[in-house]
Amino acid sequence: xxxxxxxxxxxxxxxxxxxxxxxxxxxxxxxxxxxxxxxxxxxxxxxxxxxxxxxxxxxxxxxxxxxxxxxxxxxxxxxxxxxxxxxxxxxxxxxxxxxxxxxxxxxxxxxxxxxxxxxxxxxxxxxxxxxxxxxxxxxxxxxxxxxxxxxxxxxxxxxxxxxxxxxxxxxxxxxxxxxxxxxxxxxxxxxxxxxxxxxxxxxxxxxxxxxxxxx
Amino acid sequence: xxxxxxxxxxxxxxxxxxxxxxxxxxxxxxxxxxxxxxxxxxxxxxxxxxxxxxxxxxxxxxxxxxxxxxxxxxxxxxxxxxxxxxxxxxxxxxxxxxxxxxxxxxxxxxxxxxxxxxxxxxxxxxxxxxxxxxxxxxxxxxxxxxxxxxxxxxxxxxxxxxxxxxxxxxxxxxxxxxxxxxxxxxxxxxxxxxxxxxxxxxxxxxxxxxxxxxxxxxxxxxxxxxxxxxxxxxxxxxxxxxxxxxxxxxxxxxxxxxxxxxxxxxxxxxxxxxxxxxxxxxxxxxxxxxxxxxxxxxxxxxxxxxxxxxxxxxxxxxxxxxxxxxxxxxxxxxxxxxxxxxxxxxxxxxxxxxxxxxxxxxxxxxxxxxxxxxxxxxxxxxxxxxxxxxxxxxxxxxxxxxxxxxxxxxxxxxxxxxxxxxxxxx
Amino acid sequence: xxxxxxxxxxxxxxxxxxxxxxxxxxxxxxxxxxxxxxxxxxxxxxxxxxxxxxxxxxxxxxxxxxxxxxxxxxxxxxxxxxxxxxxxxxxxxxxxxxxxxxxxxxxxxxxxxxxxxxxxxxxxxxxxxxxxxxxxxxxxxxxxxxxxxxxxxxxxxxxxxxxxxxxxxxxxxxxxxxxxxxxxxxxxxxxxxxxxxxxxxxxxxxxxxxxxxxxxxxxxxxxxxxxxxxxxxxxxxxxxxxxxxxxxxxxxxxxxxxxxxxxxxxxxxxxxxxxxxxxxxxxxxxxxxxxxxxxxxxxxxxxxxxxxxxxxxxxxx
Numbered sequence: 001x002x003x004x005x006x007x008x009x010x011x012x013x014x015x016x017x018x019x020x021x022x023x024x025x026x027x028x029x030x031x032x033x034x035x036x037x038x039x040x041x042x043x044x045x046x047x048x049x050x051x052x053x054x055x056x057x058x059x060x061x062x063x064x065x066x067x068x069x070x071x072x073x074x075x076x077x078x079x080x081x082x083x084x085x086x087x088x089x090x091x092x093x094x095x096x097x098x099x100x101x102x103x104x105x106x107x108x109x110x111x112x113x114x115x116x117x118x119x120x121x122x123x124x125x126x127x128x129x130x131x132x133x134x135x136x137x138x139x140x141x142x143x144x145x146x147x148x149x150x151x152x153x154x155x156x157x158x159x160x161x162x163x164x165x166x167x168x169x170x171x172x173x174x175x176x177x178x179x180x181x182x183x184x185x186x187x188x189x190x191x192x193x194x195x196x197x198x199x200x201x202x203x204x205x206x207x208x209x210x211x212x213x214x215x
Numbered sequence: 216x217x218x219x220x221x222x223x224x225x226x227x228x229x230x231x232x233x234x235x236x237x238x239x240x241x242x243x244x245x246x247x248x249x250x251x252x253x254x255x256x257x258x259x260x261x262x263x264x265x266x267x268x269x270x271x272x273x274x275x276x277x278x279x280x281x282x283x284x285x286x287x288x289x290x291x292x293x294x295x296x297x298x299x300x301x302x303x304x305x306x307x308x309x310x311x312x313x314x315x316x317x318x319x320x321x322x323x324x325x326x327x328x329x330x331x332x333x334x335x336x337x338x339x340x341x342x343x344x345x346x347x348x349x350x351x352x353x354x355x356x357x358x359x360x361x362x363x364x365x366x367x368x369x370x371x372x373x374x375x376x377x378x379x380x381x382x383x384x385x386x387x388x389x390x391x392x393x394x395x396x397x398x399x400x401x402x403x404x405x406x407x408x409x410x411x412x413x414x415x416x417x418x419x420x421x422x423x424x425x426x427x428x429x430x431x432x433x434x435x436x437x438x439x440x441x442x443x444x445x446x447x448x449x450x451x452x453x454x455x456x457x458x459x460x461x462x463x464x465x466x467x468x469x470x471x472x473x474x475x476x477x478x479x480x481x482x483x484x485x486x487x488x489x490x491x492x493x494x495x496x497x498x499x500x501x502x503x504x505x506x507x508x509x510x511x512x513x514x515x516x517x518x519x520x521x522x523x524x525x526x527x528x529x530x531x532x533x534x535x536x537x538x539x540x541x542x543x544x545x546x547x548x549x550x551x552x553x554x555x556x557x558x559x560x561x562x563x564x565x566x567x568x569x570x571x572x573x574x575x576x577x578x579x580x581x582x583x584x585x586x587x588x589x590x591x592x593x594x595x596x597x598x599x600x601x602x603x604x605x606x607x608x609x610x611x612x613x614x615x616x617x618x619x620x621x622x623x624x625x626x627x628x629x630x631x632x633x634x635x636x637x638x639x640x641x
Numbered sequence: 642x643x644x645x646x647x648x649x650x651x652x653x654x655x656x657x658x659x660x661x662x663x664x665x666x667x668x669x670x671x672x673x674x675x676x677x678x679x680x681x682x683x684x685x686x687x688x689x690x691x692x693x694x695x696x697x698x699x700x701x702x703x704x705x706x707x708x709x710x711x712x713x714x715x716x717x718x719x720x721x722x723x724x725x726x727x728x729x730x731x732x733x734x735x736x737x738x739x740x741x742x743x744x745x746x747x748x749x750x751x752x753x754x755x756x757x758x759x760x761x762x763x764x765x766x767x768x769x770x771x772x773x774x775x776x777x778x779x780x781x782x783x784x785x786x787x788x789x790x791x792x793x794x795x796x797x798x799x800x801x802x803x804x805x806x807x808x809x810x811x812x813x814x815x816x817x818x819x820x821x822x823x824x825x826x827x828x829x830x831x832x833x834x835x836x837x838x839x840x841x842x843x844x845x846x847x848x849x850x851x852x853x854x855x856x857x858x859x860x861x862x863x864x865x866x867x868x869x870x871x872x873x874x875x876x877x878x879x880x881x882x883x884x885x886x887x888x889x890x891x892x893x894x895x896x897x898x899x900x901x902x903x904x905x906x907x908x909x910x911x912x913x914x915x916x917x918x919x920x921x922x923x924x925x926x927x928x929x930x931x932x933x934x935x936x937x938x939x940x941x942x943x944x945x946x947x948x949x950x951x952x953x954x955x956x957x958x
Contacts, residue, residue, distance in 0.1 A: 006239035011666045014246040018673035021250060022680035025257050031585040032261065033269055039770050041869065042759045049760075049910045152957065155935070156928025157747075160915030165927065166737075166903030180913070188914065190799030194755040197793060198772045199578055200863060201273040235667075249674065257681035264688040266864035266887040267846075268771065274860055277848045337846015337861065337888025340692045344701075344826040344845055351701050351827040351843070359825035359849055421946045422819060422855025501789055573857045573943075574777060574810060575788035620649040 051179040057136040071122035080119035103185035142177045230607040248595045255592005258585045270586040275578035276569040283561030285331040288324045289413045294443015295321035296406030318373045319604040325370045327597035358416045365409045425502035434484045440477035442556040444470045445549035458609045475534040506567040519562040526555030702840040729875040734901035736834035743922040745953045750916040753800040753807030757908035764907035765882040768866030775893040776811040812858035812893035813950030820850035838880040846888040855946045859892045
């Protein structure tokens with residue numbers, strides 16, 4: 001059962017609905033994701049591939065002022081400086097060398113400056129076999145005790161190499177131990193990690209979590 | 216030759232015109248669907264302009280409701296073939312003409328599938344890259360390339376079969392066996408293949424243990440052959456009510472038998488899956504844990520999956536009992552099955568595959584308003600298509616739109632329909 | 642009984658009431674309907690990056706002749722200059738003969754500082770908002786490789802934290818890459834030097850590769866990427882770090898613009914502990930070959946998935 005004269009009414013209503021719909025679409029006021037909060041950019045300085053320390057070799061290359069390394073400016077030749085220890089057998093670092101914090105080996109191992117420095121010639125280093133090494137060749141000294149690490153460093157497995165993997169096309173720049181490790185406190189201090197990821201949808205939320213859309 | 220072409224064009228023109236003719240209920244229905252489809256089109260325009268950021272998807276959950284609907288609808292399309300088997304293999308006369316309604320539903324479903332896949336693409340302007348010969352088609356390695364072939368092939372198969380049969384009926388001639396029977400048998404195998412290929416899309420991913428399981432394929436088919444015929448049962452009753460086309464209850468009860476058996480298999484496979492996932496305590500089942508129990512405080516899907524299981528179990532019980540012979544209860548069971556399986560295939564299959572990510576992060580997914588509007592829009596468009604198909608085919612099958620009455624006018628409003636007996640088309 | 646001609650619904654409708662009023666009414670519905678369709682498409686005007694005819698017709702990377710490629714690179718340079726005000730240098734670098742790259746990461750040394758993550762972002766012109774990062778560092782508790790137990794979002798005051806190790810994960814450039822297998826249009830493939838690359842102008846954005854990757858290494862541009870103009874890296878390559886468009890995939894490509902020039906990738910160059918090792922595995926003297934030869938314990942992530950990555954995790958203490 002139907003009434004034929006409902007059709008004109010329905011069609012007229014439909015035309016009106018379409019007009020309303022067109023108007024609604026032109027206002028375009030729904031369906032866009034909420035503006036996302038700004039993700040701060042990472043400080044470019046943190047991405048600098050330079051090493052944390054500069055080795056003596058770097059200083060020489062850069063022709064820097066090396067007067068700090070003139071040991072006999074203060075010490076007397078022929079008089080090895082005495083070492084002093086406190087009652088816990090902890091080395092007392094003289095105030096003139098206060099920037100040196102001893103931490104090479106736990107439990108007071110390696111508690112003697114002259115395990116590495118040459119007390120008879122303070123401008124050189126001494127591995128235990130009687131050789132004297134220049135300060136810029138300190139890597140050999142480290143390797144004289146840290147054999148496996150030195151072997152890895154030599155083959156390229158330890159420490160970072162910058163530049164070219166294909167040395168036919170450019171130089172591979174290997175670092176010295178002291179470029180990364182403080183020789184008196186070689187263990188790396190912790191550092192603050194760079195920011196973690198900002199997922200587009202935070203767990204449980206459907207709308208994204210970053211910048212404004214162009215609308 | 217030219218006459219044949221001209222006749223065909225006249226036929227097409229009359230079919231197209233009849234889509235715009237109807238009573239006020241028809242116009243209301245089509246009007247509502249058009250409005251919803253336009254909301255969907257507008258939502259898609261926003262997505263096209265701004266990208267998939269207007270959806271709820273992310274790198275963690277990179278497929279969402281679009282692919283969930285796609286998966287469900289491929290199953291519906293495949294299930295149309297469930298009517299073909301009783302008719303052509305078991306010679307069931309009751310279902311003869313109804314096969315066309317099932318296949319038209321398959322055509323509408325495939326159109327919706329293709330639309331869902333298109334709206335999911337990040338760069339739909341590069342669709343031509345998929346065309347074999349012109350683009351770079353990664354066949355046979357990529358299961359998506361298989362899907363492109365089987366879905367389009369299935370579409371063409373069904374359009375051909377329905378088109379040929381309807382045009383023959385329109386002309387009042389007996390359809391030539393060789394023009395449709397071989398295609399029908401191909402369609403039976405093809406229907407199984409479209410859903411198996413879609414299942415293999417998921418199964419083939421070794422990095423996602425939730426999907427990389429041999430039960431996914433069989434479960435796809437079992438759930439498709441439950442939800443598809445259930446949809447057809449409901450659609451046939453709507454057709455019967457609105458057009459007074461003659462559909463016997465016996466036809467509906469034959470379909471009921473298919474839904475009943477498929478639902479039993481579907482539930483059995485669910486039991487298998489749950490046992491395998493939870494009995495051994497193996498670590499690869501973390502996605503199942505998320506789905507059924509929640510994970511690290513995230514449990515968005517838990518109520519969904521348990522609702523789906525409940526709906527399916529209730530539907531199964533109703534279907535098994537003789538009381539589902541009564542259409543009232545059968546319809547309830549059908550609706551419960553369709554909803555339950557839609558949830559299972561969507562929330563229960565696609566989303567848990569992404570949670571947690573292969574690296575263990577949990578980011579949940581909720582469809583955005585825009586995404587939902589696009590989905591509703593595509594469903595509305597699919598229903599529009601199906602309604603138009605029926606609007607064209609029912610009068611043809613009833614003989615009211617025929618070559619014989621081209622240009623002849625008769626008084627009386629068109630929609631007072633006489634009870635025309637369903638003519639056999641073989 | 643005379644045979645009745647069946648009622649034609651069209652003709653009946655034509656007779657039953659196609660007066661001028663109803664014709665006007667029908668036309669009104671059609672016209673307003675079309676107006677609604679047109680209005681619904683208004684958001685298309687907000688599109689910022691409309692595909693030009695040149696972009697639309699561009700051929701697949703492997704089919705570009707050297708002349709085609711010159712034009713394409715010139716086009717890319719023009720577009721980047723228009724967008725960011727900086728004239729880049731875009732090259733198409735080919736793989737070197739006799740080179741197959743591999744990467745090794747020393748889990749004993751990584752401290753989880755995430756410098757690699759951000760150096761990669763800067764080098765490869767990744768979107769800052771929405772944020773795209775190719776490398777994801779997992780903070781793992783001692784004694785397990787189960788990534789479920791990893792923490793992606795750690796914001797400790799100091800790293801490394803006691804009781805944890807840190808595992809950065811990026812594209813593993815697998816020997817048997819699932820992403821290459823599943824891409825329906827061959828937009829991603831593996832080159833002879835082992836790098837799995839993406840032709841950003843060919844990708845259709847279906848994200849099947851993202852679903853297929855067992856290492857969650859691939860990223861999608863959900864909208865137009867935003868890169869601050871002063872952070873653009875103008876040394877670009879076609880398959881590498883040129884800015885991408887909305888709707889395409891991207892991922893770690895071992896810094897093709899650097900490595901095919903013989904240089905180390907950006908992530909390696911910035912690592913403060915030297916945990917990252919890279920080189921030509923076909924050269925027995927390279928540090929990567931030496932590591933894989935001498936270290937007793939090294940592994941591939943998710944080995945059981947069968948991807949055979951070119952990325953190894955090793956230990957020395």
